[in-house]
Amino acid sequence: MNVKTFLTAITFSLAASAAGALEVGDQAPDFLLEATDGKTYSASQFEGKETVVIAWYPKAFTGGCTIECKSLADNGHLLKNLEVAYFMASVDPIEKNIEFAEAYKADFPLLSDPSKKTAKAYDVLAVYGLPKRHTFYIGTDGTILFIDKNIRPASSAEDMAAKLRELGVPERIAS
Structure with a gap:
């Protein structure tokens, strides 16, 4: 393959990837x-x-992922009073995510996508095979309300709660 053919192939590949990117x-x-x-x-x-x-998140038990999980576990009370179901998700096997959730006392579900099918559908799978750290906010009508690509793991719970309030997510009605 010559250089021109190679560059054309890469250009089409990038264009196809960009065309499939999810948007608000x-x-x-x-x-x-x-x-x-x-x-x-x-x-x-x-x-x-x-x-x-x-x-x-990219991978259980790695630096930023551990910090993000701890933020959500320690500050989940900021989210539990809102009408939201929240998850962390990776391509790790379920056994690894269970171990990760137990180690950091995650009181919310971590989703496992070992087939990488969902990660591909959400266009978060990086070329090295792990998900990028992106957070998706999905409305009650099933549409994407916001995609956060600038995650700060240490303040993940606080940032998530602030974004949900900004998006107008109501508080849970006490029963």
């Missing part, structure tokens, strides 16, 4: 993923009920 207002891809709480979740199960937040 797009319908969020549905999924069916196993979680650390023993349940299986889909985006569609929350339609008409709650906003969904999926915080993709």
